[in-house]
Amino acid sequence: MEAVLFFAAAIGALGGAMGVVALRDPFYGVLALVIHLFSLAVLFLLLSAAFLAAAQVVVYAGAVVVLYVFVAAYVGGDRESELEPIRGQRFLAPLLGAALFIELAIAVLGSSLLALGTDGPDVKAGFGDPAEIGYLLLERFLLPFEASSILLLLAAVGAVILAGRRVDLGSGPSGSHSRGVPAGPNPSSAELHDEEAPQPVGGRQPGDTSDEHSAKRSEGVSPA
Amino acid sequence: MSCTSWAWLVLLFPLLGSIVIGLGFRALPAKTAGIIGTAAIGLAFACGVATLLCLLGEDPEARHHASSLWDYANAAGLDIKLGIFVDPLSVFMVLVVTGVSTLIHLYSFGYMQSDEGYRRFFSYLNFFVFSMLLLVLAGNFVLLIVGWAFVGFASYALISFWYRRGTATGAGMKAFVINVVGDIGLVLAAFLIFRELGSFDYETVFTKAPQVFSVNEWTITAICLLLLVGAFAKSAQLPLHTWLPDAMEGPTPVSALIHAATMVTAGVYLIARTHVLFDLAPTAADIAAFTGLATLLVAGTIALVMTDLKRAIAYSTMSQIGYMVVGVSIGAYSAGMFHLMTHAFFKALLFMVAGSIIAAMANRQNIDEMSGFGKAMRFTSAMLLIGGLALAAFPLTSGFFSKDEILAFAEARGGFYVIFTWLGYVGALLTAIYTFRLVFRILPGKACKEAQELIDTGHVVHAEPENPATGEVEDTDVGFPGSEHHIAEQSWPMKVAMGVLGFLALVGGLVQVPGVDDVIGKFLEPTFADSPLSHIHPTVGAEWEGLGIGGVISIVGIGIAYFLYVARPETPAMLIQRLRPAYTLFHNKWYFDELIDFLIVRPILGVGRFANRTFERLVVDGLVTGTAGTVRGAGGIVRLVQSGFVRSYALLLIAGFAGLALYFLIQSS
Amino acid sequence: MAIEWYVVLSSLIFAVGAMGILTRRSPIVILLCLELMLNAGNLALIAFSRMVGNQEGQVFALVVMVVAACEVVIGLGIIVAIFRRKLPLDVDELRELQG
Numbered sequence: 001m002e003a004v005l006f007f008a009a010a011i012g013a014l015g016g017a018m019g020v021v022a023l024r025d026p027f028y029g030v031l032a033l034v035i036h037l038f039s040l041a042v043l044f045l046l047l048s049a050a051f052l053a054a055a056q057v058v059v060y061a062g063a064v065v066v067l068y069v070f071v072a073a074y075v076g077g078d079r080e081s082e083l084e085p086i087r088g089q090r091f092l093a094p095l096l097g098a099a100l101f102i103e104l105a106i107a108v109l110g111s112s113l114l115a116l117g118t119d120g121p122d123v124k125a126g127f128g129d130p131a132e133i134g135y136l137l138l139e140r141f142l143l144p145f146e147a148s149s150i151l152l153l154l155a156a157v158g159a160v161i162l163a164g165r166r167v168d169l170g171s172g173p174s175g176s177h178s179r180g181v182p183a184g185p186n187p188s189s190a191e192l193h194d195e196e197a198p199q200p201v202g203g204r205q206p207g208d209t210s211d212e213h214s215a216k217r218s219e220g221v222s223p224a
Numbered sequence: 225m226s227c228t229s230w231a232w233l234v235l236l237f238p239l240l241g242s243i244v245i246g247l248g249f250r251a252l253p254a255k256t257a258g259i260i261g262t263a264a265i266g267l268a269f270a271c272g273v274a275t276l277l278c279l280l281g282e283d284p285e286a287r288h289h290a291s292s293l294w295d296y297a298n299a300a301g302l303d304i305k306l307g308i309f310v311d312p313l314s315v316f317m318v319l320v321v322t323g324v325s326t327l328i329h330l331y332s333f334g335y336m337q338s339d340e341g342y343r344r345f346f347s348y349l350n351f352f353v354f355s356m357l358l359l360v361l362a363g364n365f366v367l368l369i370v371g372w373a374f375v376g377f378a379s380y381a382l383i384s385f386w387y388r389r390g391t392a393t394g395a396g397m398k399a400f401v402i403n404v405v406g407d408i409g410l411v412l413a414a415f416l417i418f419r420e421l422g423s424f425d426y427e428t429v430f431t432k433a434p435q436v437f438s439v440n441e442w443t444i445t446a447i448c449l450l451l452l453v454g455a456f457a458k459s460a461q462l463p464l465h466t467w468l469p470d471a472m473e474g475p476t477p478v479s480a481l482i483h484a485a486t487m488v489t490a491g492v493y494l495i496a497r498t499h500v501l502f503d504l505a506p507t508a509a510d511i512a513a514f515t516g517l518a519t520l521l522v523a524g525t526i527a528l529v530m531t532d533l534k535r536a537i538a539y540s541t542m543s544q545i546g547y548m549v550v551g552v553s554i555g556a557y558s559a560g561m562f563h564l565m566t567h568a569f570f571k572a573l574l575f576m577v578a579g580s581i582i583a584a585m586a587n588r589q590n591i592d593e594m595s596g597f598g599k600a601m602r603f604t605s606a607m608l609l610i611g612g613l614a615l616a617a618f619p620l621t622s623g624f625f626s627k628d629e630i631l632a633f634a635e636a637r638g639g640f641y642v643i644f645t646w647l648g649y650v651g652a653l654l655t656a657i658y659t660f661r662l663v664f665r666i667l668p669g670k671a672c673k674e675a676q677e678l679i680d681t682g683h684v685v686h687a688e689p690e691n692p693a694t695g696e697v698e699d700t701d702v703g704f705p706g707s708e709h710h711i712a713e714q715s716w717p718m719k720v721a722m723g724v725l726g727f728l729a730l731v732g733g734l735v736q737v738p739g740v741d742d743v744i745g746k747f748l749e750p751t752f753a754d755s756p757l758s759h760i761h762p763t764v765g766a767e768w769e770g771l772g773i774g775g776v777i778s779i780v781g782i783g784i785a786y787f788l789y790v791a792r793p794e795t796p797a798m799l800i801q802r803l804r805p806a807y808t809l810f811h812n813k814w815y816f817d818e819l820i821d822f823l824i825v826r827p828i829l830g831v832g833r834f835a836n837r838t839f840e841r842l843v844v845d846g847l848v849t850g851t852a853g854t855v856r857g858a859g860g861i862v863r864l865v866q867s868g869f870v871r872s873y874a875l876l877l878i879a880g881f882a883g884l885a886l887y888f889l890i891q892s893s
Numbered sequence: 894m895a896i897e898w899y900v901v902l903s904s905l906i907f908a909v910g911a912m913g914i915l916t917r918r919s920p921i922v923i924l925l926c927l928e929l930m931l932n933a934g935n936l937a938l939i940a941f942s943r944m945v946g947n948q949e950g951q952v953f954a955l956v957v958m959v960v961a962a963c964e965v966v967i968g969l970g971i972i973v974a975i976f977r978r979k980l981p982l983d984v985d986e987l988r989e990l991q992g
Contacts, residue, residue: 003894006898017913017929020929021912021917021926029921029925030921033929036932040932040936043899043936047939047940049942052951055955067965067966068921068925071969072921074973075972086867086985089871092879094912096875096879097908097909097911098908099882100878100904101905101908103882104907104908105901105904107888108901109897110893123943127948128951132948133948133951133952136952141952152963155964155966155967160970163969867988869988870987871984874915875915
């Protein structure tokens with residue numbers, strides 16, 4: 001049973017990987033990655049890494065892939081041309097890939113690491129459980145854990161800076177603001193003015209329209 | 225809280241102030257920056273007082289504490305802690321530094337208000353105070369050197385504060401270079417100490433030194449002489465003094481803070497701090513004492529003929545530090561420190577007065593152009609008079625008690641140390657004359673144009689901004705002095721600061737009246753108790769005798785000044801004619817700048833030019849061009865690989881990785 | 894299943910990912926291939942962790958996932974920025990790195 005599962009998952013993972021590499025359209029590539037990731041999650045389960053399998057599905061297949069899908073859809077699924085501009089690349093790339101695989105395989109199989117040879121030692125129940133991993137993370141590896149959280153934060157900031165629209169940074173949130181007004185059945189004008197009070201004054205720029213916006217809005221609402 | 229925690233807080237506040245003002249200098253309103261800066265130093269002073277009270281609550285024998293935050297460097301037998309050392313001496317210095325600095329910050333708060341670089345100024349000023357406190361509180365030689373170098377940098381930044389003024393940046397560089405010469409001496413001394421004693425820590429060094437060294441052994445003498453190089457450079461003693469008069473290019477509060485009250489006394493502090501070593505090397509101590517004596521006389525004569533108000537006071541500073549160096553070198557430790565304290569009071573006061581007068585003169589500093597300020601600026605004049613009396617050691621002022629205590633000690637020590645007493649009195653006469661030359665030039669007489677304007681309209685004269693030294697035209701933007709500096713009469717912070725200092729300059733000496741009380745001597749006693757010279761105490765009778773002589777000399781000096789500059793104003797010109805050679809010598813500052821230029825700068829420049837002409841052209845250029853050619857050729861080949869295709873780089877990377885793996889596989893099989 | 898199967902599978906996926914990076918030109922696909930390689934590493938880590946019966950390898954794998962997430966965020970940010978500037982989405986066209 002275990003062997004069947006392994007082979008099914010392995011074929012899925014490998015097929016997904018091949019799909020990513022081979023499919024011309026990046027959008028399909030992302031879908032192939034999903035298959036690959038799910039198969040990997042199964043493999044993780046087989047290796048009694050339950051928490052990681054869950055994280056793989058939730059974080060990768062859930063969040064990261066969605067990001068990929070968004071970006072792929074945003075930039076459009078341009079097929080790349082078949083023409084290879086670099087001489088020898090098409091020939092050398094598979095060659096090197098194969099060489100890499102063969103070397104790694106030899107290294108792994110030929111090493112004395114596999115003296116164990118079999119499924120590995122029996123592990124206690126709860127090996128790889130969220131509780132166990134969480135304990136490790138917050139006790140022994142607290143510092144790396146915190147460091148990785150800072151890394152994530154930095155990456156988020158970096159992404160905002162990279163992809164943010166610079167032109168709009170200075171202006172007040174006029175667009176989002178009108179959406180933020182409570183859409184209650186009968187908003188009194190006093191409430192509305194309270195809402196408007198914390199408008200950013202300093203960030204406004206000469207060409208900004210948020211003044212007109214709020215003026216119009218209060219005109220429109222005050223009769224109600 | 226323990227004493228050391230308070231001491232750490234003393235260090236913390238100025239650092240915080242400097243950082244906050246430095247980071248927030250765009251966001252902070254100018255006034256807020258000034259308030260933060262002043263409050264930071266004020267808090268430091270309060271913590272200093274708390275440290276003092278904590279120390280006083282302890283047994284005199286136990287009044288020394290070392291505390292370290294963490295290891296600064298720890299390797300191979302070297303253990304340097306980021307530690308401070310709190311004992312009566314360092315607390316005394318902390319109180320003087322923070323107390324006077326608080327007042328000077330308050331003064332700057334008013335004085336610098338029109339200056340564009342107001343926030344930068346306070347950031348620098350706070351950083352300076354932090355460095356000075358680090359220097360004073362350091363618990364080992366390494367931290368001492370750190371503080372020492374920080375202080376040097378801070379003084380550089382502050383002297384060159386008006387950075388668009390060529391003379392100011394030049395003076396800053398000069399100060400920095402000479403200070404670095406001193407740093408080198410200090411660093412070498414620390415190395416020697418570490419080599420001989422295996423530690424940088426004060427407590428270890430000072431307990432071990434008497435066991436390791438015998439008296440006047442050459443190593444300990446070398447250590448002390450190297451320490452002296454550092455001390456002399458910081459404290460502007462011959463022949464490393466030339467930076468101090470030039471440093472007057474900085475804003476006047478800087479002159480008051482750095483070049484009168486705190487930084488220049490670092491050398492005196494260093495000698496007092498390492499007195500254990502100097503006790504083991506009496507020769508070095510004597511050299512120090514004689515240098516101090518020479519400085520006090522030379523600087524006194526130069527101050528007689530200086531026409532630049534601030535430079536005249538600067539030379540007077542040098543001269544007074546000469547007294548302190550004499551004091552701490554001949555063993556009159558507490559007397560030297562006492563003079564350091566009173567000098568900080570009255571010299572800071574005099575610089576503040578100078579700042580106020582210079583502001584009234586629209587930034588001009590030549591005393592020949594000044595007269596009649598007595599009526600125009602009553603408060604400033606009163607303060608000038610008080611400062612002048614204290615500096616001239618007029619009976620019962622602070623300078624009267626402190627200066628004569630050093631001289632009385634020299635006499636009590638006997639032997640050839642009596643020279644110091646007599647020549648010290650000559651210096652005191654010079655001091656009285658040059659001080660009251662300034663006073664009589666500035667205060668009485670017919671009001672000059674600027675003073676008249678002040679009397680008539682109550683406003684300060686406005687003049688086109690220009691460099692007082694060269695007459696170059698300037699503007700009032702950042703990097704130059706602001707449009708107008710305030711005079712004390714129009715700015716309450718300046719008035720408060722000067723008033724407090726004036727009070728201290730008048731009565732500060734009463735804490736140490738021979739036969740009556742001995743506050744500072746008692747307080748500092750635990751620090752210096754281990755000195756073999758600590759048993760020497762001039763008798764009360766001898767001290768009063770000395771005080772009597774000192775008082776008479778002071779009054780005679782003031783009388784001579786009165787005679788020369790008020791009663792017979794034509795005599796100075798006549799004297800100049802008569803004593804032309806001496807005047808020329810004094811006026812050219814004993815040719816020290818030229819001497820240094822001739823002995824050190826020129827030869828080095830010459831060597832540099834020679835090296836540039838021959839060695840550089842032939843050897844270095846040849847090597848460099850050859851290397852460059854080779855590299856360019858090799859680069860041309862490698863460029864072929866750099867196609868710009870990221871994927872071919874990736875291919876190379878993976879090929880390299882595969883090759884490496886292959887190598888390891890073959891090797892392991 | 895014996896551990897070596899997992900490890901061999903992992904090296905196979907790694908090689909496939911590497912090959913993808915070398916042959917594909919769309920930056921999105923290259924990022925996907927990077928994911929493949931990181932996942933291959935993860936699989937190896939977990940396999941070894943199982944082999945020695947020690948969960949620390951799993952923690953390591955978790956950190957690798959964090960790194961991968963960061964790399965995705967930055968990479969996609971760059972791609973969006975490239976797209977905004979109306980530059981071609983082809984790594985061969987972006988060759989200012991030329992010597």
